[in-house]
Amino acid sequence: MTHGLSGASPFPKPELVAQARKRSADFASVLGLVAALLVPAIVNGYPLIFPDSAAYLRIGYGSYFGVERASGYGLFLKPFLATGYGPWAALCGQVLAIAAIVWAATRSLLRRAHAGIAIPVALVLSAWPWHAAQLMPDAFTAPLILLAWLAVSQRLGTTATVGVGVATLLLLTMHYTHLVLFAVATLAAVLFGRAPKEGWRGMAARGGFPLALLVIAALVQLGANAHYLRRASVTPGGPIFLFARINEDGLITPWLDRHCGETRVAHLCALAPQLPRDSQQLLWNRDTPLARSIWQEGPASFDRWTLVDEMAIANRGAILESPLRFTASSLRGAASQLVHFRALDDECPEHCRDPHREIWLTLSDLDPAGFPAYRSSAQATTGLPVAAVRAITRPVTALALLALLPILFLARRRRDQELAALVGAVIAALLVNAALAGALSDVHDRYQSRLAWLAVLVAAIAVYRLLVRTQEPTASAA
Secondary structure: OOOOOOOOOOOHHHHHHHHHOOOOOOOOHHHHHHHHHHHHHHHHHOEEEEOOOHHHHHHHHHOOOOOOOOOOOHHHHHHHHHHHHHHHHHHHHHHHHHHHHHHHHOOOOOOOOHHHHHHHHHHHHHOOHHHHOOOOHHHHHHHHHHHHHHHHOOOHHOOOOOOOOEEEEHOOOOHHHHHHHHHHHHHHHHHHHHOOOOHHHHHHHHHHHHHHHHHHHHHHHHHHHHHHHHOOOOOOOOHHHHHHHHOOOOOOHHHHHHHHEEHHHHHHHHHHHHHOOOOHHHEEEHOHHHHHHOOOOOOOOHHHHHHHHHHHHHHHHHHEEEEEEEEHHHHHHHHHHOOOOOOOOOOOOOOOOOOOOHHHHHHHHOOOOOOHHOOOOOOOOOOHHHHHHHHHHHHHHHHHHHHHHHHHHHHHOOOHHHHHHHHHHHHHHHHHHHHHHHHHOOOOOHHHHHHHHHHHHHHHHHHHHHHHHHOOOOOOOO
């Protein structure tokens, strides 16, 4: 006598078993990558920090919206900090997200075994783990470029598309430069990944999803700033940073000398004699009149944005009156930033062990349980092994950066559109990142280092794609 449904098998289908095994293997690989990315923080004895980390931690622990920086990263930290495990919980959530993005992108180009070699190469030979272990939005800049490339891909399944979309929207809100970098990476991925006979409609279809995400993120930023800061702008602090940069270059003072007395810059002219020439002092020294007028917590006041508007007027006027000087200064800054990418530009141990600094005061106040560990960490005492890390990562990163153009040429020649799209996106992001820093800030190694490590990963991937010539999987990266 037959029991049960006719033809029903008590065993799962082989294809379902195979898929489950692949997902389990991917999950295990991501967890292993998480452990590896936590090593720098474990060696340090506390999550790595940068002086700017204080602002994001105050957003994460507090209930206000940031003025001087995008608040998305601080809001990302908030649920992890709310667990009661402090910055360690936030760091674990951060490296988990980074590991998942990098693994998904690498696996979409390589077999699992080859991905298991390419990723450790980037871990050991680049600055990647030192950025991933630092509580800064810089940790997510390179993963955002990978998301731009993934979003352009036509091979994503439904689950992967949702995951890429959510992750992209989150990362776009973490830093104002992320919006520009994502846009140029997307366009480069579309252009360099173009198939020989692909028309404009096909290119538009590939770029439609990521560009839609960009528009949504910009609208979210605009709405949040309008609601919390009373400032309907995607980048409300932009005029301040540009003002500090061109003031240091000597463009602002001559313009103000000619235009002070006009009501449109009356507030700025009243403060101008007290403003330091050095951009870092002007922006972050809390004793300057600009800091007292602008960098304050809570909703924006009318006077704050009046001053910001006057700075925008001065910026436009100074640039229009001296366009060649501004352009030359920006190009010099961009060129200098392009070759400055040393790891561990963290301003410690001097900054980290100073009881009067904001990061010390912030952690002692908001993380009292973990503060003794921070106080005894390598960053706050003897310092991290900066020289040793740079001795390895700097020459390898330089070689990988130089290899990007030849890799792009070979990928296009061999019609490897996927690799060409990724390399094109990385090159475009590196160039624009350097240009943004050159125009809006002083040259700091960390600005370019946050992206430069991606060249090492791309070079490792290219070895298999172009030299080993393995048959790559066609399955989704989900």
